[in-house]
Amino acid sequence: MISQSHDIYAAARNNAQWCDAMCRAHGTPGVFGERVWSSERRTPPLYPDAVTLTQGATAGEVLGEIDRDAPGCSVKDSFGQLDLSADGFDVLFEARWLHRPAVLIAPVSPDDVTWRPVRTARSLAAWATAWRDGDDSLAGLFRPELLADRATTVLAGTAKDGRTVAGAVVTRSESVVGVSNLFGSDGDLDSAWAGCLATVAHLWPGMPVVGYEHGDSLAAATRQGCVPGGVLRVWLAA
Known part of the structure; x- marks a missing residue:
């Protein structure tokens, strides 16, 4: 079963790589940090502005590198651990990782x-x-x-x-x-x-x-x- 271990870390990074590929195709590549992938410019429709890559990523790390003013800002919390409600976000949907x-x-x-x-x-x-x-x-x-x-x-x-x-x-x-x-x-x-x-x-x-x-x-x-x-x-x- 895929768990919050090597498998889910690999899955989260793989998914962030796809998000980055989509952004690069639109001329707006993101940045891979140690704990978060993020884009300082609004991403294409359906694609997040940040993706957590580790369990230790904090709300500050996630939100500090993205444009929160332009409409449609979104964050993909790969480990389901962040609570961004106090920062003005609502849960759009939940999903399950697959392996x-x-x-x-x-x-x-x-x-x-x-x-x-x-x-x-x-x-x-x-x-x-x-x-x-x-x-x-x-x-x-x-x-x-x-x-x-x-x-x-x-x-x-x-x-x-x-x-x-x-x-x-x-x-x-x-x-x-x-x-x-x-x-x-x-x-x-x-x-x-x-x-x-x-x-x-x-x-x-x-x-x-x-x-x-x-x-x-x-x-x-x-x-x-x-x-x-x-x-x-x-x-x-x-």
């Missing part, structure tokens, strides 16, 4: 969907359209610059008719592979997780998988072999 041990033999992906890395800006645009599912406020979030990031791989699940029906973002770090932004456009999250995990095991054999989810996606990931662990919280400025 799947490395597998020696890749599981079989569902036959009706083909999973492969996204290589072109046009394919990324099609992926992003499927991912945002009609939410025009998120248009342009996934920029072509992400395709040049060596640690980031966007995976698309394509149906036989050519439609992108599932997908995820994979972030590779030294000891783990992180999965985020997983979706299934037909609502079948079990198949999306099964296909994604099979592809990750094939492309990065011998690497454990980490990530975090809540709600239906957490339940689906658990059914597909991921083990839920500690709680993380995302705080949003009121």
Whole structure:
């Protein structure tokens, strides 16, 4: 089980690396400190302004390096230990960290969907359209610059008719592979997780998988072999 030990530290740093990759794609890279990753400028929509990297991170360390005046300031507390309510923040949501041990033999992906890395800006645009599912406020979030990031791989699940029906973002770090932004456009999250995990095991054999989810996606990931662990919280400025 993923716990507040090496695994969760690796998962938190991996997730911060993905947040930093998204910010760099938008021209606003963050800074990795000893205990906190942070961005002094407002981050892209859905992405935090700070991520705690250790259990010992304090509210002062988290809030001291970010822009608290611009609307939408948020903090991801990877260890679920901070209380930012006195600083004008409310809990936006809670989630659970996930861990799947490395597998020696890749599981079989569902036959009706083909999973492969996204290589072109046009394919990324099609992926992003499927991912945002009609939410025009998120248009342009996934920029072509992400395709040049060596640690980031966007995976698309394509149906036989050519439609992108599932997908995820994979972030590779030294000891783990992180999965985020997983979706299934037909609502079948079990198949999306099964296909994604099979592809990750094939492309990065011998690497454990980490990530975090809540709600239906957490339940689906658990059914597909991921083990839920500690709680993380995302705080949003009121």
